[in-house]
Amino acid sequence: MATTPDPWGTIHRERRALLADMEGLTPGQWATPSLCVGRTVQDTLAHMAATARMTPAGFFLKLARSGFRFEAMTAREIAELTAGTPADTLDAFRARLDSVSHPPGPVDSWLGETVVHAEDIRRPLGIVRAYPTEALTRLADFYRRSNLIVGGKRRAAGLTLRATDADWTAGTGPEVRGPILALLLAVTGRRIAHGELEGEGTPTLTGRG
Template sequence: MATTADTWGTIHAERRALLADVRDLTPEQWATPSLCTGRSVQDTLAHMAATARMTPPGFFLKLARAGFRFEDMAAREIAELTSGTPADTLAAFRAQLDSVGHPPGPVDSWLGETVVHAEDIRRPLGLARAYPVAALTRLADFYRGSNLLIGGKRRVEGLTLRATDADWAAGSGPEVRGPVLALLLAVTGRKVAHAELEGEGLPLLASRN
């Protein structure tokens, strides 16, 4: 089982891999809509940088300043880190490559934040990444067991998820199968991944937000 130090090592490695993929984007690519509704590629990278520089006390202070509205707080952080050029946003992200800062929550949240948002950026740009399989299965288990923010538990309730490229399956009920990365994205509400999935449970999954 991975230790907390191992998990942070994976997070830092994935941040570096994402930096390598986005450092030479064109202005048009930076403006491309990400898989995060209402956020561009630049916005999503800014959100990742903002999360990585956060501390639990800082989180609660900023949340209070935003009237305890999480989305308003996130929008303020993104606005701050996108007020300059894409190069400025990139520099803010680069400054957090080795950070272990984060809002309150378990370390798997920040591994998920890194991997899932990296896909939110990569997929609209046509970029692919071979993530560590152990990290993907760990995150699939994590998100399918929690409704906090993401709503993964509700989304896959009563379904069996089965990876076709890894030794991983979970749940019970009609089956949804496909690559583990696609399953992870589906659990976290990224419907673009449904095209890579199949099984008698897929219509039910697709009907859920």
Template sequence: MTAIWPTVHAERIALADDLEALTPEQWATPSLCSGWDVHDVVAHLIATAKITPWSFIKHFAAAGFDFDKANANEVSDERKGSPAETLSSFRAVQFRTSSPPAPKDTRLVEAFVHGEDIRRPLGIVRDYPAAAVVRALALQARTSVAVGGGKGLIAGLTLTATDAEFIHGTGPTVEGSAISLLMAVSGRRTALADLSGPGKPVLEARYPARAGD
């Protein structure tokens, strides 16, 4: 747990620095999260930085126990009138250590995946810490699709990272960088372009029901 938060904080700082240089038009760029632009994803990151076990339960119940509706409500609450205001709010929560009632490694998933949800459409490249990305990838590989993971998506396949020590599963191999594997396992179709191996067509064929979020 103690190793997670410094990484999450560093990722929030780096993302805020990247956002600082964006134009208002770039803030309106569609992200890799279906239906959300860059501004929406940042608002979501503010909400998840603030969340506690109690507030998670309260917001989830208020949304009728619908994850998508709960997320949409939180984005609406945290999205400010201008990108500058939203960025200021994001910087204000960058050192928080609160979390929903879930494994703490989900905070790494949140930081890396949503960081890429924003950066990839904008052509921004970041060199993520490999060991932490592998930790996030390992969690997503064993987490059900129903709660945002990719266990069913990669069943019967072997994932192999080409830039880190990570091999998971059995069956035809899908290989690529750890961050691209993480994005693919998290349901981001665009990451498939970065992958290769005999298992790639199998993985690709499973995507129609998981195109985006």
């Protein structure tokens, strides 16, 4: 029986690539709205740093302290890691490049956290990254089967997703075609990728948010 490769090596490499892209950003770039609604580029990197230092026990403790309100807990973590300068936030992220700590949840969600939030940062800044195809197809498979936090299963339901730049097809129903990264972003609710998609199922997918 085949085993699923451990994604942590990819996670660590992608963190390093994002760090390299963010070193030298201007104050205006740090303040740019990310693809995460209501969060700047700095906020989103702070969230990534906070997640990389979290443990399952720490997650439940902080969730309880926030009245079991996930968004309130997340906001407190971001506020803590953005209280200083952008350089301080970057240092907090740098300190966790090789971390394997994480909140409770499947390991693919932390690979997804790394790749999708990196795009949340890079796209508004006009930075292009060629992610490993294997990571993108793995994540597309994960999110189309899961409603965990981002609701990917709901968006992909009843549709065939077909990558035009990778050997990957999944699902049944009207087809949605496009680059694998665009499919991943659309399934995770990033509208910025909608214009890269085509096929009879595209209005259904994009209409689901």
